[in-house]
Amino acid sequence: MNNKNTFNPFRRLHFYAAWFITPLLLTLTLSGIGYLFFNEVENNIYQNEFFGQSDIKSKQSIDEAIKEISDKYPSHQIGKISMMEEPYNHRVTISNDEGDSRYIFLDSNNQIVANQNAKYTYANFMRNxxxxxxxxxxxxxxxVELTACWTIFLIVSGIYMTFKKRLLAIKTEQRTNKLKFQKIHAILGLVIALPLVVIVLTGIPWSVFMGSHISKFGQEHPELGRTELRYNPPQSDVNEIPWATRSLDQPTSNHTGHADHHSNATVSINNPNQQSLEFIINKAQNENIVRPFSIVYPSNEQGVFTVSKGSNTGVTGLDVSPYQETTAYFDQYSGKLIARINFDDYGIIGKWFTWGIPLHEGHLFGMANKILNLIVCIAFLAAIVMGFVSWMKKIKPRNMNWPKRTNKTWSIGVIITLLILGILMPLFGLSILIIFIIESIIYYSTKNKNVSAAG
Known part of the structure; x- marks a missing residue:
């Protein structure tokens, strides 16, 4: 890098950005820690819902259970059925036009055990x-997305300043109290830089701007993605169909022989021409789709039964390995398998989502993933605290030690670095553009004043 006014803008941007985004960073980090262990928490606080048994000991079919739920909640529609692996109870998701969603739990006899308001479950609460x-x-x-973008900048600028100031080379006996905390801040930043970047980047599928555009790009280039719809970026609580296949156009059922159906009619769970849910479950299992998996009813007369296994469902007991992800479509009338998409069929964007989301959530490789994410989060919180303490140590009476502005043009190195980051992260680029305009106005106005004073 050209060192002509490189350190000063990096230092000021690092300092002020840290102050601006720290409240959200603390919130995101603490809520992320809370979400890491949602499976363990929910297994303990929802024991009756997840593992309990109804007082009714007689067994009924899954279709009879769906009919019972439909009768009990006439204003709600059946969304999906999650067929869980033992010892978990099955889960039926229902919702109404007002946006009220509930989970209905069925025991081993397909009898109703309990129900939950979906909005207030621990996992959904922490996710929201x-x-x-x-x-x-x-x-x-x-x-939130802008905060994630600036976090990447904090890492990049922090690494640069650490080596520029040679903080790691300071001997113990040379350390002042203020430099001690600054050095700890720098070391923590260096240690967690790579895993923190990975955590931030794997959160992009949820982002409102970059996530939607990456998803749109993947959808327009199916060899790369088959990802989420343009205006609905991936969120682990929206649907249990894997992110990478959710936006695909579903194949339609062949309803030759069903001329008595009208194309504008809504498919009902009581449609006499539709295969039973039990039949579809057996067909799925015959196709080696083993539990846990979810089933979504056809959305219309030409729709299909969608059976899926996902690595990022956000539902306790429902996640599987990315390699086990699959989405299968069954004709609602014949029950015939029409199409199936597996992990190997995904493009690079689809695979990134499929791996990245569970890595971000902390369940890609079990408890080790959770512990690693937890350590990174705690170290990040410690780095924030050490940065704040190091600044506090520099404060003197009547001097808050704000980074002073050097009235020089930014170096080429700064501009290229910010330009690259701005292209990769458009929201960051927009914010930097605003800052650059303000900086230019201050620079030229100050320069002109100095010229006038000299004249």
Whole structure:
């Protein structure tokens, strides 16, 4: 890098960005830690829902159970059925037009055990907290994404300043109290730099701007992706169909011989021409789709039964290895398998989503993944605290030690670095453009004043 005014803008941007995004960083990190162990937490607090048995000991079919749920909740529609592996109870998701969603749990006899308001389950609560601070606001989600972008910049600029100031070369006896905390801040930043970048990048599928555009690109280039719809970026609580296949056009059922059906009619679970859920479950198992998996009813008369296994469902007991992901489509009338998409069929974007989301959530490789993410989060929190303490140690009476601005043009090195990051992260690029315009105005106005004063 050309060192002509490189350190000063990096230092100021690093300092002020840290102050600006720290509140959200703390929120995202703490909520992320809370979400890491949602499986373990829910297994303990929802023991009756997950593992309990109904007082009714007689066995009924899964179709009879669906009919019972439909009768009990007439204002709700059946969304999906999650067929769980023992010892978990099966889960039926229902919702109404007002946005109320509930989980209905069925025991081994397919009898109703309990129900939950989906919005207030621990996993969904923490996910909503992490993604939008409970607001479900698009604006807040933009801020979350912008925070993630600036976190990447903090890492890049922090590494540069660490070596530029030769913090690691400072001997113990030479360390002042303020440099001690600054050095700890720098070391922690270096240690967690790579895993933190990975965690941030694997959170991109949820982002409102970059996530949607990457998904759109993957959809427009199926050899690379088959990802989420353009305006609905991936979120682990939206659907249990794997992210990489959710936006595919579903094949339609062949309803030759069903001329008595009208194309504008809504498919009902009581459609006499439709195969039973039990039949579809058996067909899926015959295709070596073993539990846990989810089933989504046909959305219309030409729709199909969709059976899927996902690595990023966000549902306790339902996640599988990325290599086991599959989405199969069954004709609703004949029950015949029409099409099936496996992990090997995904493009690079689809595979990135499939691996990245469970890695971000902490369950890609079991408890070790959770512990690794937890260590990174704790180290990140410690780095934030050490950075704040090192600044506090520099404060003197009547001097807050704000980074002073050098009235020089930014170096080529700074501009190229910010340009690259801005292209890779458009929201970051937009924010940097605004900062650059403000900096230019200050620079030229100050320069002109100095010229006038000299004249």
């Amino acid at each position: 907290f992490h993604s939008s601070l409970f607001t479900e606001s698009t604006f807040i989600r933009y801020l």
